[in-house]
Amino acid sequence: MNIDAIAQDIRTASRFDGVDLQALAGHLPTPFHAYSASAIRDRISSLQRALHGTDALICYAVKANSSLAILNLMHEHGVGADIVSSGELWRALRAGIPPERIVFSGVGKSEQEIAEALAARILRFNVESHDELLTLQRLAASIGITAHAAVRINPDVDALTHAKISTGKAENKFGVSIEEARRWFAEKASLSHVQLDGLHVHIGSQILSLEPYREAFRRVAQFWRELEAAGHAIASIDVGGGVGVRYREGHDHPVDAAAYVSVVRTALEGFKGRLLFEPGRYLVAEAGVLLTRVIRVKHGEHRKFLVLDAAMNDLLRPSLYDAWHDIVPVHGETRTMTEYDIVGPVCETGDTFARGRAMPECVAGDLLMIRTTGAYGASMSSTYNSRPLAAEVLLDRGRYAVVRQRQSFEDMIAGEQPARHWETA
Incomplete structure (x- = not known):
């Protein structure tokens, strides 16, 4: 079943992926969430078709929907995972996604989370601060392995989306300036156990225009060329995600996957390394x-x-x-x-x-x-x-x-208990 047929199902509001919703609601107490496997497969395929012939890895942003069933579906279709916590790492591995298809993003990775990801031998870390870079170096050295890392660039580009899901402006907490990233590469010889060989950018979510992408990728491409000219080999560029979807019929006009990928190809023309994509909402919303x-x-x-x-x-x-x-x-x-x-x-x-x-x-x-x-x-x-x-x-x-x-009341209070056993710290 293709996405148009599924959309027609939704518009008539009686069936979803071939299932009678009234009958389904007769079997299950409301409210409940229902997901179309066919629609997810269709979205994966549309992006994979657009990327045909490109050295690219799709890493699904687990935060969008961390259901083990959804993650297993991603794994079955060759999709990796973009994670932001050790819990998401655990879920991705549990669903069968191999560590070599997992990237770790996020501004607040704890030492324990970094250590767990190192132990799992994930593909790479998207590093968002100098303190995190030094922590990654120290922890990788302590167990004698080399971590692969990309610096998350904050390109100071307005994604033209809601303020609470904008991540690429200078006032946002994510990433570092190009000037700071430049210093990291200049000093990377001091990193004995971190291979800093990647760039990462993610400017926001629910983006319905290609223009913010063009500007962000233009700035990343300019920096990549500058780094290579200075002798710093770049093995991968992670272009993030954020492609918007239709929430309001007749009002929202999402960009086409092929058009989005074309913007990436044009901006990064000549890049010989691997491209990483981090769609979340686009695949499942x-x-x-x-x-x-x-x-x-x-x-x-x-x-x-x-x-x-x-x-x-x-x-x-x-x-x-x-x-x-x-x-x-x-x-x-x-x-x-x-x-x-x-x-x-x-x-x-x-x-x-x-x-x-x-x-x-x-x-x-x-x-x-x-x-x-x-x-x-x-x-x-x-x-x-x-x-x-x-x-x-x-x-x-x-x-x-x-x-x-559906969670039972007993499930909901699992781990809770009255204060009967008092201790002193």
């Missing part, structure tokens, strides 16, 4: 939906509230970013259009999915689909208000498999 039921319709003084059984703990993006997600009823009936504030049951005013959203009239018990939740949905969920984590389900051409059971 549109492949996921959150199924939820209407608890009740509440008539306020001036507004009508549609109260769902899903909440901000199941999908944080609208509360955190004021993010738009299309929300559609699954009943498929023609009903009068009305406006709702669509909210969850959590005791926070911020537990709001949409305000003044026009949609067909709903009644208690109706099944709704919140679209494009495959990225930063379940992975950012919590048990706030002591609400158990929702189930996750993988769909594949008419079949489904529960890949994470």
